[in-house]
Amino acid sequence: MKLVIGIVRPEKTxxxxxxxxxxxxxxxxxxxxxxxxxxxxxxxTYRGTTVQMGMADKTRFEIAVSDEFVEPTISALRQGALTGEVGDGKIFVVPLEQVVRIRSGESDVAAVTPTKEG
Ligand SMILES: Nc1ncnc2c1ncn2[C@@H]1O[C@H](COP(=O)(O)OP(=O)(O)OP(=O)(O)O)[C@@H](O)[C@H]1O
Ligand SMILES: [Mg+2]
Known part of the structure; x- marks a missing residue:
């Protein structure tokens, strides 16, 4: 399992x-x-040249997926967020140790995808 984190332009949400x-x-x-x-x-500035870091509003997606969904998730994030201009965003893929569904106590792959019933 992986946690896919996508940081994108808010207008591409x-x-x-x-x-x-x-x-x-x-x-x-x-x-x-x-x-x-x-x-x-x-x-x-009067002290000389300083570097100011400008902050931009972004939307952050966190998506926990089983391994076969990693590439489809990355593709979807890229497809939805791409403009081709600098600042389109970034995707981080992080190993995910455990997922627990609180209602049922199910864990890991059984818990990572929502059930059809809700
Ligand atoms: N190394 C990083 N660590 C954590 N967050 C980052 C990092 N790089 C970018 N981000 C996040 O992603 C957002 C978008 O970054 P950005 O699209 O500018 O990435 P980039 O790698 O500089 O690509 P580009 O060349 O298209 O600008 C940033 O505002 C920040 O929230
Ligand atoms: Mg950049």
Missing amino acids: NDVLTALYRADVRGLTMSRVQGHGGEVERVE
């Missing part, structure tokens, strides 16, 4: 959700975050 739904990826967490993607803004 709905496109990413649609792409994930089409790829049969169910079960995700979404949050609004602020991030910095390497672009530097140089500002002169």
Whole structure:
């Protein structure tokens, strides 16, 4: 199992959700975050040149998936979030040790995908 974390432009949030739904990826967490993607803004001050890190609003998706869903999830995130311009975002894939469904006590692959009943 892996935790796929995608950080994308907020205006691409709905496109990413649609792409994930089409790829049969169910079960995700979404949050609004602020991030910095390497672009530097140089500002002169009386002490000399300083570098100011500009922060941009981003949407962060966290999606726990079984191994066969890792590539479809990455593809859906890219398909939904791509504009081709600098700042399109980043995807991190992190090993996931354990998942537990609170209602049933099921764990791991049995727990990582939502049940059809809800
Ligand atoms: N190394 C990193 N660690 C954690 N978060 C990061 C990292 N790089 C980027 N991010 C997050 O991803 C967001 C988007 O980054 P961004 O798209 O600028 O990545 P990039 O690698 O610089 O790609 P690009 O060249 O397209 O700008 C950032 O605002 C930040 O939230
Ligand atoms: Mg960048």
